[in-house]
Amino acid sequence: MQTKIPVGILGATGVVGQRFVQMLEHHPWFEVAWLAASDRSEGKPYGEAARWRMKSAIPQHVAEMTISSAQPQGAPKVIFAALDASIATEMEPRFAEAGCAVITNSSALRMKSDVPLVIPEVNPDHIKLIETQSWRAKSGGFVVTNPNCSAIGLVVALAPLQHSFGIETVMAVTMQAVSGAGYPGVASLDILGNVIPYVAKEEEKMEEETRKLLGTLNGSGIVPANFAMSAQCNRVAVEDGHTESVSIKLKKKATADEIIAAWQKFSGVPQELKLPSAPDQAIRYVTANDRPQPRFDVEFGNGMTTTVGRLRPCGVLDWKFTVLSHNTIRGAAGTALLNAELLKVKGYLN
Ligand SMILES: NC(=O)c1ccc[n+]([C@@H]2O[C@H](COP(=O)([O-])OP(=O)(O)OC[C@H]3O[C@@H](n4cnc5c(N)ncnc54)[C@H](OP(=O)(O)O)[C@@H]3O)[C@@H](O)[C@H]2O)c1
Numbered sequence: 001m002q003t004k005i006p007v008g009i010l011g012a013t014g015v016v017g018q019r020f021v022q023m024l025e026h027h028p029w030f031e032v033a034w035l036a037a038s039d040r041s042e043g044k045p046y047g048e049a050a051r052w053r054m055k056s057a058i059p060q061h062v063a064e065m066t067i068s069s070a071q072p073q074g075a076p077k078v079i080f081a082a083l084d085a086s087i088a089t090e091m092e093p094r095f096a097e098a099g100c101a102v103i104t105n106s107s108a109l110r111m112k113s114d115v116p117l118v119i120p121e122v123n124p125d126h127i128k129l130i131e132t133q134s135w136r137a138k139s140g141g142f143v144v145t146n147p148n149c150s151a152i153g154l155v156v157a158l159a160p161l162q163h164s165f166g167i168e169t170v171m172a173v174t175m176q177a178v179s180g181a182g183y184p185g186v187a188s189l190d191i192l193g194n195v196i197p198y199v200a201k202e203e204e205k206m207e208e209e210t211r212k213l214l215g216t217l218n219g220s221g222i223v224p225a226n227f228a229m230s231a232q233c234n235r236v237a238v239e240d241g242h243t244e245s246v247s248i249k250l251k252k253k254a255t256a257d258e259i260i261a262a263w264q265k266f267s268g269v270p271q272e273l274k275l276p277s278a279p280d281q282a283i284r285y286v287t288a289n290d291r292p293q294p295r296f297d298v299e300f301g302n303g304m305t306t307t308v309g310r311l312r313p314c315g316v317l318d319w320k321f322t323v324l325s326h327n328t329i330r331g332a333a334g335t336a337l338l339n340a341e342l343l344k345v346k347g348y349l350n
Pocket of ligand 1: 106183
């Protein structure tokens with residue numbers, strides 16, 4: 001029997017950390033060997049420190065594990081990180097410096113020129129940037145990031161359009177779930193029966209990350225995709241799933257059938273290599289007028305499929321449509337896990 005690779009989770013008690021614990025429970029290649037969080041949780045059993053918010057039961061052996069200090073000493077060499085950016089800025093380089101492969105959800109290092117920002121179906125070649133990192137040269141450690149939870153769904157939907165027709169302009173308006181704000185997140189008195197037309201730093205992240213993800217690797221850097229983009233971000237009273245209303249102008253004119261065909265045949269390295277966390281369908285196009293909806297569509301493909309619907313002509317740009325993506329699975333832990341699987345098959349976790 002093949003031995004599994006021991007992995008650690010930094011920020012293991014939070015919303016994304018818990019999603020990692022859940023998704024790693026039956027993983028064929030990785031097993032949870034180390035958990036860390038703040039000093040409020042350190043030394044406690046995970047089952048006591050984490051306010052478990054997942055719908056499946058907490059894995060018993062993980063519940064009994066003791067939360068370690070968030071230091072690289074004693075940590076495994078593969079680390080999934082789910083820390084707030086303010087903490088990650090200082091902590092992730094420390095783990096990479098100590099020789100760890102840091103696979104992170106935080107925005108802290110995403111836009112750094114030598115740090116790959118990756119969605120494995122979209123830009124798997126960008127992981128080569130690892131070779132330019134000073135941590136890699138010194139200790140073998142490195143940092144790989146996945147995008148903001150709103151950028152992920154949007155970019156999965158845009159990637160086949162950029163590839164087939166070229167994109168000139170994108171306008172996206174989000175309706176983002178409360179779980180995107182972590183736990184306890186937004187106070188119930190602020191969000192119930194309400195829409196908050198502001199998610200801190202989200203619009204900027206969507207705009208710059210989308211261009212980096214759809215950009216091209218040029219030697220030791222990424223040349224960002226060259227299109228105009230505007231994002232508007234709102235928080236709504238939905239538990240899981242970010243919905244986005246998107247309008248686009250394409251460089252080459254395309255019919256609705258051509259666009260839908262581009263979405264339906266879209267697949268990438270994770271599907272070709274049958275990576276364990278890859279959904280069979282990266283994108284599902286739904287035809288009902290009132291779909292996608294978070295309540296009915298967010299779990300499709302175990303939360304890893306991006307659902308697109310309502311493609312119709314736009315009176316200002318060319319086309320408009322709706323995108324739905326699970327923010328803590330595809331938008332966070334699931335894409336990080338897929339990145340780790342990609343790194344493993346490319347030999348970066350040896
Ligand atoms: N939620 C989403 O949908 C989503 C999606 C994509 C990306 N992200 C990003 O993922 C990261 C985590 O988000 P989240 O929603 O899981 O946040 P969260 O629920 O607030 O969890 C934060 C985690 O960080 C730990 N922590 C806090 N201070 C620490 C310190 N000084 N040292 C070590 N650990 C510390 C917390 O531990 P304690 O329990 O001990 O306080 C907790 O485990 C953020 O960067 C976020 O932007 C989130």
